[in-house]
Amino acid sequence: MSAPVAVIIRPMERSDLDAVLAIEQDAYPNPWKLEHFIQELHSPLAIPFVAVQDQTVIGYLCLMSLFEEAQILNVAVARLQRGKGIARLLMDTAIRTARERGAELLTLEVRESNRAAIALYESYGFVRYFVRRGYYEGTEDAILMEKTLL
Ligand SMILES: CC(C)(COP(=O)(O)OP(=O)(O)OC[C@H]1O[C@@H](n2cnc3c(N)ncnc32)[C@H](O)[C@@H]1OP(=O)(O)O)[C@@H](O)C(=O)NCCC(=O)NCCS
Structure with missing residues (x-):
């Protein structure tokens, strides 16, 4: 029996974007457009990561860090790779990086119906602090969540 292939988390690169966009779409x-991810690659405040297994991008997370506050802007895992702890690897890296950058608070927003993501964030101690009514398509609420990093 062959050993499972390790998942590596590393900074996102321009050459990852075809795979990233396929997962995003x-x-x-x-979905975010190509330009959005390119912006993430160039912004000094943005820290985008990918999860790679056997040279294939299977997930990504876009973090933004500005003084005391960091924000998770996007996290997604390829459908066939879900439920294997990939999002946890990405979240662990994001939280560690945000702390290293001096952030004291980590925030994000999520669709109210996104139970998988909300369960993921709650498992990391994120708590709801605001509801933006009808934020998505004018009908679905956005739940704003935060986690103290101190
Ligand atoms: C949300 C998402 C990133 C989770 O990725 P994943 O790699 O499957 O998650 P993991 O396997 O690391 O699971 C970590 C935790 O998330 C939660 N979780 C993940 N999938 C879940 C599901 N289908 N139902 C309930 N909880 C779930 C659980 O708390 C899980 O911990 P556990 O396995 O100990 O129960 C993935 O479902 C995804 O890409 N969804 C589409 C994009 C998206 O909605 N992103 C979030 C936008 S705010």
Whole structure:
């Protein structure tokens, strides 16, 4: 029996974007466009990561860090790779990096119906602090969540 292939978390690169976009388009009704990810690669405040297994990008997380506050802007895992702890590897890296950058608070927003993501965030101690009514398509609420890093 061969050993499971390790998953590596590393900074996102321009050459990852085809794979990232494919995951993004499958994951969201209103996916980010290529330009959005390119912006993440160039912004000094943005810290985008990918999860790679056997040279294939299977997930990513976009973190933004500005003084005391960091924000998770996007996290997604390829559909066939879900439920294997990949998001946890990405979240662990994001939380560690945010702390290293001096952030004291980590925030994010999530669709109210996204039970998998909310369960993931709650398992890391994120708590709800605001509801943006009708934020998505004018009908679905956005739940704003935060986690203290101190
Ligand atoms: C949310 C998402 C990133 C989770 O990725 P994943 O790699 O499958 O998650 P993991 O396997 O690391 O699971 C970590 C935790 O998340 C939660 N979770 C993940 N999938 C879940 C599901 N289907 N139902 C309930 N909880 C779930 C659990 O708390 C899980 O911990 P456990 O395995 O100890 O129970 C993935 O479902 C995804 O890409 N969804 C589409 C994009 C998206 O909605 N992103 C979030 C936008 S705010």
